[in-house]
Amino acid sequence: MRLDAKIPAGPLAQKWDRHRFETKLVNPANKRKFSVIVVGTGLAGASASASLAELGYEVKTFCIHDSPRRAHSIAAQGGINAAKNYPNDGDSIWRLFYDTVKGGDFRAREANVYRLAQVSNAIIDQCTAQGIPFAREYGGLLANRSFGGAQLSRTFYARGQTGQQLLLGAYSAMMRQAAAGKVQLFPRREMIDLVVVNGQARGIVARNLLTGEIERHAGHAVLLCTGGYGNVYFLSTNAKACNVTATYRAYKRGALFANPCFTQIHPTCIPVHGAYQSKLTLMSESLRNDGRVWVPKTAGDKRAPTDIPEAERDYFLERKYPSFGNLVPRDVASRNSKEQCDQGKGVGETGLAVYLDFADAIQRDGRATIAKKYGNLFQMYEKITGDDPYRTPMMIYPAVHYTMGGLWVDYNLMSTVDGLFVLGEANFSDHGANRLGASALMQGLADGYFVIPATIGGYLAGTRFDAVTTGHAGFADAERQVDERTRKLLAIPGKRTVDDFHRQLGLTMWNYCGMSRTNEGLEKARALIRELRAEFWQNVRVPGSAADLNQSLEKAGRVADFMEFAELLVVDALARQESCGGHFNEAFQTDENEARRDDQNFCHVAAWEYTGDGRDPNLHKEPLSFENVQLTQRSYK
Numbered sequence: 001m002r003l004d005a006k007i008p009a010g011p012l013a014q015k016w017d018r019h020r021f022e023t024k025l026v027n028p029a030n031k032r033k034f035s036v037i038v039v040g041t042g043l044a045g046a047s048a049s050a051s052l053a054e055l056g057y058e059v060k061t062f063c064i065h066d067s068p069r070r071a072h073s074i075a076a077q078g079g080i081n082a083a084k085n086y087p088n089d090g091d092s093i094w095r096l097f098y099d100t101v102k103g104g105d106f107r108a109r110e111a112n113v114y115r116l117a118q119v120s121n122a123i124i125d126q127c128t129a130q131g132i133p134f135a136r137e138y139g140g141l142l143a144n145r146s147f148g149g150a151q152l153s154r155t156f157y158a159r160g161q162t163g164q165q166l167l168l169g170a171y172s173a174m175m176r177q178a179a180a181g182k183v184q185l186f187p188r189r190e191m192i193d194l195v196v197v198n199g200q201a202r203g204i205v206a207r208n209l210l211t212g213e214i215e216r217h218a219g220h221a222v223l224l225c226t227g228g229y230g231n232v233y234f235l236s237t238n239a240k241a242c243n244v245t246a247t248y249r250a251y252k253r254g255a256l257f258a259n260p261c262f263t264q265i266h267p268t269c270i271p272v273h274g275a276y277q278s279k280l281t282l283m284s285e286s287l288r289n290d291g292r293v294w295v296p297k298t299a300g301d302k303r304a305p306t307d308i309p310e311a312e313r314d315y316f317l318e319r320k321y322p323s324f325g326n327l328v329p330r331d332v333a334s335r336n337s338k339e340q341c342d343q344g345k346g347v348g349e350t351g352l353a354v355y356l357d358f359a360d361a362i363q364r365d366g367r368a369t370i371a372k373k374y375g376n377l378f379q380m381y382e383k384i385t386g387d388d389p390y391r392t393p394m395m396i397y398p399a400v401h402y403t404m405g406g407l408w409v410d411y412n413l414m415s416t417v418d419g420l421f422v423l424g425e426a427n428f429s430d431h432g433a434n435r436l437g438a439s440a441l442m443q444g445l446a447d448g449y450f451v452i453p454a455t456i457g458g459y460l461a462g463t464r465f466d467a468v469t470t471g472h473a474g475f476a477d478a479e480r481q482v483d484e485r486t487r488k489l490l491a492i493p494g495k496r497t498v499d500d501f502h503r504q505l506g507l508t509m510w511n512y513c514g515m516s517r518t519n520e521g522l523e524k525a526r527a528l529i530r531e532l533r534a535e536f537w538q539n540v541r542v543p544g545s546a547a548d549l550n551q552s553l554e555k556a557g558r559v560a561d562f563m564e565f566a567e568l569l570v571v572d573a574l575a576r577q578e579s580c581g582g583h584f585n586e587a588f589q590t591d592e593n594e595a596r597r598d599d600q601n602f603c604h605v606a607a608w609e610y611t612g613d614g615r616d617p618n619l620h621k622e623p624l625s626f627e628n629v630q631l632t633q634r635s636y637k
């Protein structure tokens with residue numbers, strides 16, 4: 001299989017315009033003849049549904065939740081990037097492009113990232129027009145703050161609730177189309193298989209989570225906007241319902257999975273505090289605008305933070321990276337925090353935490369200013385930990401947060417299955433080996449509002465479609481497989497709960513394929529995952545029946561997919577014998593413990609092809625060529 005990214009010819013800055021001009025259009029009167037299935041209602045799915053319906057396509061939209069507004073996007077706190085340069089501090093499309101490529105440790109496609117930076121400004125215009133209450137300066141212009149990996153302020157925000165506000169905008173736009181009859185909404189439906197007919201994605205099989213009924217839905221194209229797979233680690237900052245099922249089942253139907261080992265560990269999360277915890281909480285990166293990260297200089301120092309004098313504190317990020325200070329990218333900040341804790345300088349009861357201190361900022365700007373910027377985050381922290389961050393530093397530790405890997409897509413966001421498009425966190429496309437803060441919302445909305453409306457037309461206008469209904473054998477076959485699997489899960493006379501298996505899988509992933517990896521550890525993880533998977537199918541207990549609301553069954557299906565997918569993630573990590581961004585293999589580091597890439601051998605996207613259960617997947621490589629930026633060792637000093 002040859003991976004053709006379909007990157008348009010011509011100078012970087014003109015590729016997107018040129019591509020849109022050269023892409024076939026669907027006549028407005030013909031658009032209503034095409035039906036598009038959108039799975040997911042986060043920022044990517046809701047914006048795509050709204051935009052495609054507005055164009056005239058017939059859209060069917062699915063989500064797991066009771067309301068589309070519960071998609072995980074609602075949790076996004078800090079902000080969304082755009083190259084408006086309102087603060088006049090030197091930003092440009094080029095700089096946003098460059099920062100993103102560099103932040104991703106030169107493992108993303110130049111053309112995609114440039115388009116993302118170009119489209120970023122249109123997103124802000126669109127969202128402002130929708131009425132998103134972005135923070136404003138005194139003069140009325142939208143306000144900006146800084147995020148990691150950038151030396152200027154380009155992050156637009158709505159207090160610490162940016163995702164919620166943006167999702168309400170996209171949701172409103174989608175519901176307008178639902179009211180107009182152009183979007184048909186299917187909440188509480190879980191896509192459990194993709195239906196491929198003659199090489200084309202022509203529909204999905206979904207389970208009605210309330211009644212247990214299996215449904216078939218046909219269309220001319222399928223869009224997966226189903227988010228990331230961070231919950232393969234069990235403990236993460238992701239919503240509990242985030243899963244890999246839709247993308248993994250599509251992988252089993254022929255879509256290649258790209259760079260699964262590129263996972264992001266976010267440096268500022270509330271540390272794990274007990275064995276029975278099921279969720280971790282993010283403290284937004286925006287806090288690093290004013291919060292200073294430090295540990296005691298002496299290992300084992302257990303004094304209260306306020307009793308440790310200034311001279312005995314190590315502001316290690318400011319010391320090591322004077323240019324970027326506390327705003328180094330996430331992978332760099334996380335590894336450094338871990339390093340301090342490994343040296344015994346971690347704080348709190350477990351020693352697995354560092355301080356994020358606002359004392360200087362409060363003294364400088366006043367409590368009211370800090371409260372205005374971060375009030376809801378401070379409140380959230382206090383509610384969870386019982387500590388008041390206005391008085392005592394927050395304690396933070398890295399946690400799994402985002403997944404850069406995802407289904408492989410070309411420049412049109414189409415996977416290796418014709419007619420199967422993948423948007424938002426579910427695809428692999430724009431962030432390389434490490435995503436910069438505030439760039440996920442930007443990508444999800446770029447994909448949904450601007451990219452897919454242009455590219456899907458090219459596919460629909462240029463493709464011959466046979467008449468395919470839900471009566472087609474492809475649907476019957478997919479449904480039969482779904483039924484068999486469900487029956488098998490319910491029939492296991494096991495003793496352990498689904499969560500128990502999931503927790504053990506997550507711990508294995510975190511211990512051997514987390515912030516720091518070794519070949520030995522990865523091999524061990526692979527063996528442990530296989531063992532656990534075998535036990536899962538013998539010893540899991542799934543109570544209840546398939547003909548009803550059954551959350552254990554829902555979880556069991558998702559965890560069964562995580563059990564298989566985890567091995568793919570580890571296989572990818574083993575194949576990438578270099579360090580880059582969030583993938584840190586201890587054998588490949590510089591003298592200063594930074595990730596050491598191997599551009600000679602690994603400057604490619606690793607895209608994996610499913611070859612059958614129990615068989616090793618096939619690796620396909622898409623070489624990455626950098627014509628506009630120079631590959632360098634990243635430095636944030």
Ligand SMILES: Cc1cc2nc3c(=O)[nH]c(=O)nc-3n(C[C@H](O)[C@H](O)[C@H](O)COP(=O)(O)OP(=O)(O)OC[C@H]3O[C@@H](n4cnc5c(N)ncnc54)[C@H](O)[C@@H]3O)c2cc1C
Pocket residue numbers: 039040041042043044045062063064065068070071072073074075076077078079080081162163189190191192225226227228237238239242243245246282401402423424425426437438439440441442444
């Ligand atoms: C705590 C937190 C804070 C964040 N803050 C920021 C930030 O400030 N800025 C930023 O840029 N990024 C941030 N991110 C990242 C960002 O929020 C996500 O990457 C982004 O929202 C993902 O959007 P999405 O539309 O791709 O997917 P999601 O919002 O995850 O939506 C997925 C959708 O798919 C549906 N779904 C999933 N599987 C199925 C299935 N099998 N069948 C049917 N439906 C399915 C779900 O119901 C849901 O509707 C944050 C992430 C976290 C965890």
